[in-house]
Amino acid sequence: MIAYILKRLLYAVPIALSVTVISFVLVFLAPGDPLNAIAPADAPEEVITALKSAYGLDKPVPVQYGLWLWRALQGDLGTSIASGRAVAGEVMSAVGNTFLLAGLAAGVGVTLGCILGALAGYRSGGWIDRFASTLSVIGVSIPHYWLGLVLTIVFSIWLGWFPAMGAGPGGSEAWEWNWEHFRYLILPALTMAVIPLGIITRTVRALVADMLEQEFVVALRARGLSGRAVFQHIAKNTAPTVLAVAGLQIGYLMGGSILVETVFAWPGTGFLLNTAIFQRDIPLLQGTLLVLCLIFVVLNLLVDILQPLIDPRMGR
Amino acid sequence: MKPFYKNLARWLMAAPLAFALHGSLHAETVARYGISMADIPLTTGQPDRGAGAYQFTGHTLYDPLVAWEANVGNRPGKLVPGLATDWKVNPKDQKKWTFTLRQGVKFHDGSEFKADAVVWNLDKVLNDKSPQFDAKQSAQVRPRIPSIASYKKIDDYTVEITTKEVDALFPYQLPWFLVSSPAQWEKMGKDWNKVASQPSGTGPFKLDKLVPRERADLVKNGAYWDKNRMAKTDRIVLVPIPDAMTRANALLTGQVDLIETPPPDVLPQLKASGFKIVQNVTPHVWPYHFSTLPGSPWTDIRVRKAANLAIDRDAVVQLMSGLAKPAAGQVDSTSTWFGKPTFKLGYDLKAAKALMAEAGYSKDKPLKAKVIIAQGGTGQMLSLPMNEFVQQSLAEVGIDISFEVVELENLYLHWRSGAAADMNKGKGISAINLGYVTADPFYAISRFADSKYVAPNGVNWGGYKNPKVDEALDKVRTTFDTKVQNELLSFVHQTMVDDALMLWVVHDTNPHALSPKVKEFIQAQHWFQDLTTIRM
Numbered sequence: 001m002i003a004y005i006l007k008r009l010l011y012a013v014p015i016a017l018s019v020t021v022i023s024f025v026l027v028f029l030a031p032g033d034p035l036n037a038i039a040p041a042d043a044p045e046e047v048i049t050a051l052k053s054a055y056g057l058d059k060p061v062p063v064q065y066g067l068w069l070w071r072a073l074q075g076d077l078g079t080s081i082a083s084g085r086a087v088a089g090e091v092m093s094a095v096g097n098t099f100l101l102a103g104l105a106a107g108v109g110v111t112l113g114c115i116l117g118a119l120a121g122y123r124s125g126g127w128i129d130r131f132a133s134t135l136s137v138i139g140v141s142i143p144h145y146w147l148g149l150v151l152t153i154v155f156s157i158w159l160g161w162f163p164a165m166g167a168g169p170g171g172s173e174a175w176e177w178n179w180e181h182f183r184y185l186i187l188p189a190l191t192m193a194v195i196p197l198g199i200i201t202r203t204v205r206a207l208v209a210d211m212l213e214q215e216f217v218v219a220l221r222a223r224g225l226s227g228r229a230v231f232q233h234i235a236k237n238t239a240p241t242v243l244a245v246a247g248l249q250i251g252y253l254m255g256g257s258i259l260v261e262t263v264f265a266w267p268g269t270g271f272l273l274n275t276a277i278f279q280r281d282i283p284l285l286q287g288t289l290l291v292l293c294l295i296f297v298v299l300n301l302l303v304d305i306l307q308p309l310i311d312p313r314m315g316r
Numbered sequence: 317m318k319p320f321y322k323n324l325a326r327w328l329m330a331a332p333l334a335f336a337l338h339g340s341l342h343a344e345t346v347a348r349y350g351i352s353m354a355d356i357p358l359t360t361g362q363p364d365r366g367a368g369a370y371q372f373t374g375h376t377l378y379d380p381l382v383a384w385e386a387n388v389g390n391r392p393g394k395l396v397p398g399l400a401t402d403w404k405v406n407p408k409d410q411k412k413w414t415f416t417l418r419q420g421v422k423f424h425d426g427s428e429f430k431a432d433a434v435v436w437n438l439d440k441v442l443n444d445k446s447p448q449f450d451a452k453q454s455a456q457v458r459p460r461i462p463s464i465a466s467y468k469k470i471d472d473y474t475v476e477i478t479t480k481e482v483d484a485l486f487p488y489q490l491p492w493f494l495v496s497s498p499a500q501w502e503k504m505g506k507d508w509n510k511v512a513s514q515p516s517g518t519g520p521f522k523l524d525k526l527v528p529r530e531r532a533d534l535v536k537n538g539a540y541w542d543k544n545r546m547a548k549t550d551r552i553v554l555v556p557i558p559d560a561m562t563r564a565n566a567l568l569t570g571q572v573d574l575i576e577t578p579p580p581d582v583l584p585q586l587k588a589s590g591f592k593i594v595q596n597v598t599p600h601v602w603p604y605h606f607s608t609l610p611g612s613p614w615t616d617i618r619v620r621k622a623a624n625l626a627i628d629r630d631a632v633v634q635l636m637s638g639l640a641k642p643a644a645g646q647v648d649s650t651s652t653w654f655g656k657p658t659f660k661l662g663y664d665l666k667a668a669k670a671l672m673a674e675a676g677y678s679k680d681k682p683l684k685a686k687v688i689i690a691q692g693g694t695g696q697m698l699s700l701p702m703n704e705f706v707q708q709s710l711a712e713v714g715i716d717i718s719f720e721v722v723e724l725e726n727l728y729l730h731w732r733s734g735a736a737a738d739m740n741k742g743k744g745i746s747a748i749n750l751g752y753v754t755a756d757p758f759y760a761i762s763r764f765a766d767s768k769y770v771a772p773n774g775v776n777w778g779g780y781k782n783p784k785v786d787e788a789l790d791k792v793r794t795t796f797d798t799k800v801q802n803e804l805l806s807f808v809h810q811t812m813v814d815d816a817l818m819l820w821v822v823h824d825t826n827p828h829a830l831s832p833k834v835k836e837f838i839q840a841q842h843w844f845q846d847l848t849t850i851r852m
Contacts (some may be wrong), residue, residue: 035455039455039456039459043455043458043459044458044459044462045772047454047455047458047459050444050451050454050455051451051455054451055451079509082355082364083355083358083512083528084358084360084452084508084509084512085509085512085528090528093528149561149565152562152565153565156565156568156569157565157568157569160569163569163571164562164565164566164568164569164571165557165562165565165566165571166530166555166566166571167530171527171530171531172527172530173527173530262558262559262562263559263561263562264562265555265556265557265558265559265562265566267529267530271354271529272529274354274558275354275355275529278354278725279354280725
């Protein structure tokens with residue numbers, strides 16, 4: 001088991017390194033000039049040249065990458081070209097905000113997805129199966145942007161139940177765990193929960209329905225095990241796959257949704273990425289992408305470690 | 317007569333009520349303003365994010381030496397004294413300008429505003445050897461004050477600025493240059509990034525709170541020097557909401573009290589719900605800037621005029637749900653510099669077709685041209701629908717245009733490079749669609765019409781050269797009589813229109829939507845707005 005964990009940890013190193021290369025190079029491939037973040041559109045050439053030199057953008061890309069990586073390894077992700085603020089601070093505050101949103105969205109999506117998927121798998125072909133299948137198809141196909149706007153129109157403008165945007169009455173810095181603040185989370189979290197809900201419902205439904213036809217389940221029933229005991233066996237056998245799928249989904253959610261966070265003006269990683277992309281703020285873009293990719297790598301690593309704990313065959 | 321103790325009891329009972337009433341009478345008034353930017357613009361002195369950002373963290377926190385009158389809406393503003401009470405050119409050497417500074421002005425941190433602060437701030441943006449030099453602020457303002465060659469303090473309240481050449485339009489550059497406190501920079505450890513969260517200017521508001529990408533709280537500066545510009549609201553909360561629909565939703569749900577640029581689709585709902593839409597003449601134009609270089613399909617003036625006659629501008633305004641004004645030239649027809657063009661922009665298909673026929677083209681034998689456009693972005697209005705409208709309109713008269721669609725940042729690159737650059741001419745691009753700010757004579761006229769500024773020396777993108785225009789613009793730079801200056805600028809503008817230098821379509825009107833809670837907001841005919849006029 002320890003050898004398995006060590007192996008997985010070692011695999012993560014080249015992946016993380018590749019992530020740094022890709023996140024650095026990708027932003028240079030995009031059209032536009034990073035100095036557009038700070039220079040007016042009609043800035044003369046001498047201003048552009050002075051800025052390039054001031055921000056080290058006049059150096060060759062591999063040199064810039066080397067310097068950036070060296071600083072990143074020491075926890076310094078540089079300074080945002082546009083705002084002058086430290087990228088690490090910008091990203092961590094956005095990650096915290098997205099964590100709130102993704103946590104609730106993942107909780108709703110995974111829990112409901114498992115319940116609906118299991119019920120649909122057990123009642124394959126019945127009305128609940130049809131309902132769950134329809135819901136999962138809607139979940140994976142509905143445009144988020146549209147759903148967010150519809151939820152806002154219905155629940156904010158027509159009914160006045162929830163705020164239309166923002167991260168609390170005083171902003172995310174003044175966040176408190178009470179209803180007054182929590183209500184700001186509900187609409188964006190519901191919008192974001194729809195995709196994992198759809199995917200997990202579909203996965204669990206297929207796994208449970210398939211598992212019910214397995215010989216070992218027939219044997220368990222033949223031995224007179226109660227329905228609850230049989231369900232426990234099924235749950236244990238489906239858990240590793242569900243965990244893997246849920247891990248990926250939570251990873252996506254942690255990446256923040258540019259569209260959902262923009263529609264709800266939620267100051268998370270998606271909103272930050274959107275700002276960084278439109279401003280060509282290269283240090284901010286690279287730092288955000290790096291942190292998000294590392295979160296994804298760590299989540300997958302956690303799933304890889306948890307899976308053999310549930311199913312020891314996977315650790316062999 | 318009632319005994320004393322009975323009266324006392326009555327007074328004691330009334331006192332809390334009186335205090336409560338007093339408290340409510342003096343309750344802080346707050347205006348929450350949903351702005352279209354994704355982040356709060358720079359707060360250190362020179363805001364980033366273009367001209368539209370000056371109203372938020374520029375002229376609220378800081379003052380320029382020469383200000384723009386932005387608290388009037390029924391006429392165009394003009395240059396007015398700011399931190400300088402007076403400015404005049406030296407008659408013996410017209411490159412030298414003397415500025416008399418206002419006395420008794422204090423920065424928000426309590427330090428006094430004097431000539432040293434002006435020189436220090438000029439060094440901050442123009443002298444990269446100075447310890448306070450800030451590349452970010454410099455990048456914002458250096459292109460806006462290109463005439464400054466040198467500067468020096470004469471005494472505590474007098475500064476002399478020397479321009480590179482004689483430039484009578486120089487004062488128009490100064491509303492862009494804002495003065496921040498040297499003492500605060502020292503106090504913040506000489507770190508501009510720290511100053512950003514605790515800035516200090518001389519403006520009508522102080523920054524109380526800054527949460528990046530979420531809000532900036534501006535509170536009234538009760539000790540502001542200009543009593544005519546005292547803030548009418550105690551606190552203005554700027555809330556960045558880049559998505560137009562989200563901004564409208566925030567207004568409809570009462571999360572903000574006013575928004576800029578409401579989406580045209582939502583206007584009927586906003587109006588029906590009691591919200592007020594305000595808009596005004598704004599120095600902006602949405603044009604196709606033609607290349608007049610040899611080989612361009614637009615070198616023939618008949619084609620350029622035909623294009624201008626082929627557009628139903630009222631229909632474009634309808635497309636924008638009324639949030640635009642038909643263009644009659646580069647500047648609005650009410651502008652001092654409009655002049656008397658003989659070529660009237662209008663919708664006249666018959667005349668347009670006749671001109672195209674004269675030039676040898678028709679619907680069956682169309683002229684082909686490629687236009688570079690942005691898919692959207694600041695100043696571009698409804699870029700794609702409007703461009704498609706223009707495309708269909710031009711097709712009617714025998715001009716078949718195709719588009720090269722790029723992101724706005726990329727479009728700027730094509731713009732700065734000029735029509736002759738390989739990235740434009742090499743790709744067959746002969747016109748560019750970019751929303752232009754036309755706030756002052758240089759921005760509205762000189763930079764596009766003067767052959768001195770043919771790209772890449774400036775943004776005379778299409779290489780327009782007209783000796784009469786060049787001569788008039790030379791005179792403008794050396795004429796210090798505003799009346800004569802305006803006459804010359806009018807001549808240049810009418811020549812631009814008569815030469816059909818661009819295809820002018822509409823002017824933006826910088827619309828705002830206000831909740832009924834907003835009792836007053838004076839929208840200036842400018843990108844500079846005065847937030848002190850907001851009254852709740």
